[in-house]
Every structure is written in C-alpha cells, then in structure tokens.
Amino acid sequence: xxxxxxxxxxxxxxxxxxxxxxxxxxxxxxxxxxxxxxxxxxxxxxxxxxxxxxxxxxxxxxxxxxxxxxxxxxxxxxxxxxxxxxxxxxxxxxxxxxxxxxxxxxxxxxxxxxxxxxxxxxxxxxxxxxxxxxxxxxxxxxxxxxxxxxxxxxxxxxxxxxxxxxxxxxxxxxxxxxxxxxxxxxxxxxxxxxxxxxxxxxxxxxxxxxxxxxxxxxxxxxxxxxxxxxxxxxxxxxxxxxxxxxxxxxxxxxxxxxxxxxxxxxxxxxxxxxxxxxxxxxxxxxxxxxxxxxxxxxxxxxxxxxxxxxxxxxxxxxxxxxxxxxxxxxxxxxxxxxxxxxxxxxxxxxxxxxxxxxxxxxxxxxxxxxxxxxxxxxxxxxxxxxxxxxxxxxxxxxxxxxxxxxxxxxxxxxxxxxxxxxxxxxxxxxxxxxxxxxxxxxxxxxxxxxxxxxxxxxxxxxxxxxxxxxxxxxxxxxxxxxxxxxxxxxxxxxxxxxxxxxxxxxxxxxxxxxxxxxxxxxxxxxxxxxxxxxxxxxxxxxxxxxxxxxxxxxxxxxxxxxxxxxxxxxxxxxxxxxxxxxxxxxxxxxxxxxxxxxxxxxxxxxxxxxxxxxxxxxxxxxxxxxxxxxxxxxxxxxxxxxxxxxxxxxxxxxxxx
Numbered sequence: 001x002x003x004x005x006x007x008x009x010x011x012x013x014x015x016x017x018x019x020x021x022x023x024x025x026x027x028x029x030x031x032x033x034x035x036x037x038x039x040x041x042x043x044x045x046x047x048x049x050x051x052x053x054x055x056x057x058x059x060x061x062x063x064x065x066x067x068x069x070x071x072x073x074x075x076x077x078x079x080x081x082x083x084x085x086x087x088x089x090x091x092x093x094x095x096x097x098x099x100x101x102x103x104x105x106x107x108x109x110x111x112x113x114x115x116x117x118x119x120x121x122x123x124x125x126x127x128x129x130x131x132x133x134x135x136x137x138x139x140x141x142x143x144x145x146x147x148x149x150x151x152x153x154x155x156x157x158x159x160x161x162x163x164x165x166x167x168x169x170x171x172x173x174x175x176x177x178x179x180x181x182x183x184x185x186x187x188x189x190x191x192x193x194x195x196x197x198x199x200x201x202x203x204x205x206x207x208x209x210x211x212x213x214x215x216x217x218x219x220x221x222x223x224x225x226x227x228x229x230x231x232x233x234x235x236x237x238x239x240x241x242x243x244x245x246x247x248x249x250x251x252x253x254x255x256x257x258x259x260x261x262x263x264x265x266x267x268x269x270x271x272x273x274x275x276x277x278x279x280x281x282x283x284x285x286x287x288x289x290x291x292x293x294x295x296x297x298x299x300x301x302x303x304x305x306x307x308x309x310x311x312x313x314x315x316x317x318x319x320x321x322x323x324x325x326x327x328x329x330x331x332x333x334x335x336x337x338x339x340x341x342x343x344x345x346x347x348x349x350x351x352x353x354x355x356x357x358x359x360x361x362x363x364x365x366x367x368x369x370x371x372x373x374x375x376x377x378x379x380x381x382x383x384x385x386x387x388x389x390x391x392x393x394x395x396x397x398x399x400x401x402x403x404x405x406x407x408x409x410x411x412x413x414x415x416x417x418x419x420x421x422x423x424x425x426x427x428x429x430x431x432x433x434x435x436x437x438x439x440x441x442x443x444x445x446x447x448x449x450x451x452x453x454x455x456x457x458x459x460x461x462x463x464x465x466x467x468x469x470x471x472x473x474x475x476x477x478x479x480x481x482x483x484x485x486x487x488x489x490x491x492x493x494x495x496x497x498x499x500x501x502x503x504x505x506x507x508x509x510x511x512x513x514x515x516x517x518x519x520x521x522x523x524x525x526x527x528x529x530x531x532x533x534x535x536x537x538x539x540x541x542x543x544x545x546x547x548x549x550x551x552x553x554x555x556x557x558x559x560x561x562x563x564x565x566x567x568x569x570x571x572x573x574x575x576x577x578x579x580x581x582x583x584x585x586x587x588x589x590x591x592x593x594x595x596x597x598x599x600x601x602x603x604x605x606x607x608x609x610x611x612x613x614x615x616x617x618x619x620x621x622x623x624x625x626x627x628x629x630x631x632x633x634x635x636x637x638x639x640x641x642x643x644x645x646x647x648x649x650x651x652x653x654x655x656x657x
Contacts (some may be wrong), residue, residue, distance in 0.1 A: 006312025046275030087133030178244035333523030340391035413486035421470030
C-alpha cells in the first residue's frame with residue numbers, strides 16, 4: 001500500500017489544527033531568536049565590559065538577559081502546553097477511530113491476524129501521543145533555524161564558519177545512512193516484539209492448562225528462543241543508533257577542536273576577538289543541538305511513522321455495512337439459504353459447499369454432523385459474521401447483506417462454542433447487549449437459562465463480580481449466563497452452538513423446556529448431538545463436508561447416527577464395552593441389538609442392521625434372526641409389556657426418544 005494512502009488519515013486529522021501548529025511555529029521563531037541573546041551578551045561582556053571596566057554596561061546586560069531568559073521560559077512553557085494539547089487530542093481522536101474501525105471490521109479480517117497484531121495497533125496510539133507531545137516535534141520546528149545560527153556565525157566569525165560548512169554535510173550524510181539502517185532494524189524489532197506478545201498472550205490465556213499439564217519445560221525453551229530473538233533485534237537496532245550517535249559526537253567534538261584551533265589562530269592574527277570565539281562556540285551548540293536531538297530520537301521517529309502506516313492500512317480496510325436496512329420492524333424469522341458456499345481463502349477447500357435450504361420460522365432446527373462438517377461456520381454465516389463466497393442468505397426474503405451489524409445482532413441471539421464473559425458483574429454480562437433493560441427482564445432471562453437460583457445464592461447476587469472472563473464461575477455457570485445473554489430482547493432468531501456442552505443433565509432438561517417454549521415464537525437453530533435437545537427439535541439437518549447429507553424431523557430418521565447417542569446418558573457403562581459398526585456407521589452395542597431383537601416393529605433399515613450384527617456374531621444365525629423378526633411383526637403387532645425378554649428401559653425418556 002502506498003505511503004500517501006496510509007498517512008492520509010493523519011493529515012486529515014492535523015489539517016483542522018493548522019492554526020495550532022502556526023502558533024507553535026510562531027513561538028519557535030521567538031524562542032530561537034531569543035536564543036541568540038546569550039551569545040551576543042557573552043560577546044559584549046568579553047569585548048567591552050571586561051576590557052573597558054564597563055560596570056554600568058554589565059548591569060544593563062544582566063538585567064536584559066534575565067528578562068529575555070524569563071520570556072524564553074514562558075514561551076517554551078506555552079509551546080509545551082500547546083503540543084501536549086495536540087497530543088491529547090490526537091490520542092482521543094486516534095483511539096476513538098481505532099476502536100470504531102476495529103469493531104466494524106468483518107470477523108474474517110479479525111481472524112486473519114493474531115491477537116498480538118491487534119494489541120500492537122492499540123499500542124501505536126501511545127506511540128503517536130508520545131511523539132506529538134515530546135521533543136520530536138520541537139526538533140522539526142527548530143531545524144530550520146540551523147541556517148539562522150550559521151548565518152550569525154558567518155557575520156561575527158567568518159573564518160570559523162567554514163569549519164561548520166565542512167562538518168555539516170558529513171553529519172547529514174551519516175544521518176541519512178543511519179535512517180535507512182534504523183528503519184530496517186526497527187521493522188525487524190516490531191516483528192519479533194509482536195511474536196513475543198503473541199506467545200505471552202497464549203501463555204496467559206492457557207495458564208490453567210500449562211499449570212495442570214506442567215508444561216513449564218516445554219514453554220521455557222520456547223519463551224527463551226522468542227525472547228532471545230527479540231533481544232537480538234533490539235540490540236541490533238540500538239547498536240545502529242549508538243553507532244550513528246557516536247559518530248555524531250565524534251564529528252561534533254572534532255568540529256569544536258577545529259573551531260578552537262581556527263579561532264585561536266584568528267585571535268593571534270587579530271582577525272577575531274576572544275569574545276567572538278566564545279560566542280561562536282555557544283552558537284555552535286545551538287547549531288548542533290537539532291542534529292543531536294535527531295540522533296537521540298531516530299527510533300522514536302521511525303516507530304511513529306510505522307505506527308501511522310499500520311493504522312493507515314487499518315483505516316483504509318473495508319468495514320461491515322453500517323447503514324440502516326429497508327426493514328425497520330422485527331422479522332418473523334424465516335431463514336433461506338440459496339446455494340451458499342464459503343471458504344476461508346482461495347487456497348483452502350470450501351467449508352460450506354452449495355447449501356440450499358429453508359429454515360422455517362418459529363421452529364427448532366438442529367444441526368448435526370462430524371467435526372469440521374461446517375456447522376459452526378454455517379451459524380456464523382447466518383449471523384453475518386462471515387460473508388458467503390457464493391450464494392446468499394435471506395431473512396424473511398431479504399438478503400442479510402442489506403442489514404447492518406447492529407440490526408443483525410439485535411434480531412439474532414447467539415451463543416458460540418467459545419463463548420466469552422467480560423470482567424464485571426453478573427448483571428453486566430447478561431445485559432451487555434441491551435444495557436438499559438430492567439431488572440425484571442434480567443431475572444426473566446436468567447430464569448429461562450436456569451441460572452437465576454445459582455445467582456441469588458451468591459453473596460452479592462446479580463452484583464457479584466465474576467472476574468476476568470468469568471474465571472470465578474464454573475464452565476457450566478458461564479455457559480448458562482451466555483445463554484441468558486442471548487435471550488435478552490426476545491430475538492426472533494436464536495443460534496446456539498453446542499449450548500449444553502458443559503451443562504449437567506438437570507440443566508440440560510431445563511434448557512430443553514426453555515427452547516421448547518421459545519420455539520413457539522422464535523426460530524431456533526441449534527448445533528448439538530445431545531439426545532435431550534434433539535428430542536425437542538422439529539427438524540434435524542445432518543451436515544457432511546459442508547453439504548446437507550440428510551434432513552429429517554426426528555431422531556428416528558437417523559438410526560445409524562444416534563443409536564448410541566440416544567442411549568448414552570441412560571445406559572450402564574458395562575453396556576458400552578463393544579460398539580458394532582457397518583460400513584463406518586455405528587449400529588449399536590450388544591445390549592441395544594439384543595433389545596432391538598425383542599421388539600415387534602422394525603423398519604427395513606433396522607432389520608438390515610440387526611441382520612448385519614447377527615452375521616458378524618454368528619453368520620449361520622442371520623437368516624434365523626431375520627425370519628424370527630418377520631414372524632414377530634406378523635403375529636404380534638403390540639409389545640407384550642409383561643414379557644421377560646424385553647429389558648426394562650433405564651429411563652422413560654429412552655422410550656420417548
């Protein structure tokens with residue numbers, strides 16, 4: 001990206017402050033002109049006061065110099081205050097724009113960069129504030145006055161001025177060479193610092209895992225390697241800076257030696273006076289001071305410009321839609337997928353592959369499938385977090401691309417797998433989507449999520465501080481609060497990604513009742529393999545490799561997928577010693593198959609699976625078992641409840657499922 005495009009945002013911010021910078025320039029003019037007072041006074045004292053015993057002249061010079069110094073102090077204070085004000089305004093402006101832009105970026109853009117990268121952008125705000133408020137700006141204002149001091153030296157000590165004309169080009173050349181070297185070193189240091197920050201963030205976020213698994217021996221060498229690279233790049237940059245700084249000091253000291261030598265020879269030849277030599281030495285300090293400041297602040301300058309470039313790239317990136325849509329009322333909740341496809345990049349395979357499906361309004365739809373089949377990605381697409389690479393998604397017949405992020409978030413409640421709570425109180429986390437809701441509404445959604453009783457049992461109730469990311473709560477309690485947060489505002493669409501993954505059985509039953517109640521007026525799409533939640537679903541869609549493999553209305557339509565899962569929470573552990581498979585699909589345990597053989601009604605698919613089980617256990621018995629099943633179905637249309645051959649179900653819920 002071109003530099004002018006990445007720095008344009010800074011110019012647009014500074015342009016309205018042109019008057020302020022004009023004031024800084026005006027103050028700098030007065031400050032640098034007043035800086036000539038001391039060399040001139042020194043010249044007069046040596047050449048007139050001392051040689052002529054001019055006490056009265058000395059008194060006048062002292063009084064005048066004190067006034068000038070006080071005035072210089074006032075001007076410098078005023079300039080510093082103005083620059084501090086500019087820096088604070090820049091901090092407020094840049095931080096606000098950065099936050100707004102960060103929040104408006106598509107999720108795909110946010111996921112393309114590590115957390116350390118985004119953290120470094122917020123640190124760039126501090127770099128910009130520090131640079132605009134310090135001597136880095138005053139250096140730019142003072143730099144043109146080098147020529148004023150050089151002209152002054154030519155006026156009072158022409159022989160010595162040629163020494164400065166010889167040294168200055170050499171200093172400027174080394175400054176240019178140092179700029180190139182430091183720029184590369186500073187860029188490398190930024191990369192290693194970002195890598196270190198990324199590792200630090202990972203260690204902090206995974207501190208429980210690291211402690212539990214005693215990963216110190218693994219993380220230690222990794223940290224030492226990353227830290228060593230960061231130190232190496234930092235030392236490399238510092239070495240280059242010190243090299244330039246030392247060369248500058250060497251050249252300046254050499255210049256002073258030549259100045260004194262030429263000055264002494266000129267005094268001997270009576271071309272100059274002692275006062276002129278002393279005044280010239282003082283002017284040389286003013287002449288070299290901006291160059292010394294440049295050497296000291298070279299790293300700051302390049303950090304500043306790199307920060308400006310990084311922020312410029314961010315500000316020029318594409319944001320999500322922010323305008324209002326053509327629909328102002330709450331949608332009913334019908335969701336239509338029209339041949340949608342999605343891939344994270346052109347190099348990766350499609351996660352969602354040409355799905356065409358309608359999710360009817362006010363129904364509970366369950367998504368099932370193996371890991372990586374695209375279930376969670378499909379929810380993110382419906383929510384508008386990802387933009388389809390093909391096809392479109394409609395809500396009540398309107399393309400969701402016409403809706404803003406605020407509208408979609410208001411209409412769609414969402415509980416992701418990696419749900420996150422924030423530092424604050426329980427109430428803050430429940431009401432963060434709509435902070436102004438009443439306490440009654442907070443209690444209502446908490447009860448619906450089954451977390452109200454737990455909250456009121458805590459010492460501070462809804463005002464309890466839950467700590468960073470809710471670490472003071474258990475995973476199940478955090479998940480319930482996340483569900484309650486999604487229910488705020490009665491959204492017409494509710495997307496739940498494994499909402500019962502950390503819930504106990506009782507909490508899962510309460511969630512099932514809640515979903516059944518909410519499903520009467522809202523469209524619910526839930527990713528789950530829980531038999532309890534699948535039982536309340538009106539539609540079940542199975543995904544495989546980004547495609548809809550099969551769809552049905554109940555668990556009975558998926559016997560090869562759910563024969564194990566439907567019994568999992570109600571069957572004794574000993575019954576799961578052996579799990580039979582046929583062509584990679586689960587058939588059931590020995591207990592389940594023996595139980596199925598005693599039933600009187602079987603579908604063709606069930607009979608086929610039982611026959612396969614019989615062949616695997618005893619090939620000769622397969623025809624007998626199959627024939628027995630057919631006979632039972634013909635002779636006994638009803639189950640004999642008193643039959644001792646039928647195992648008693650561990651739970652009535654099994655029969656219902």
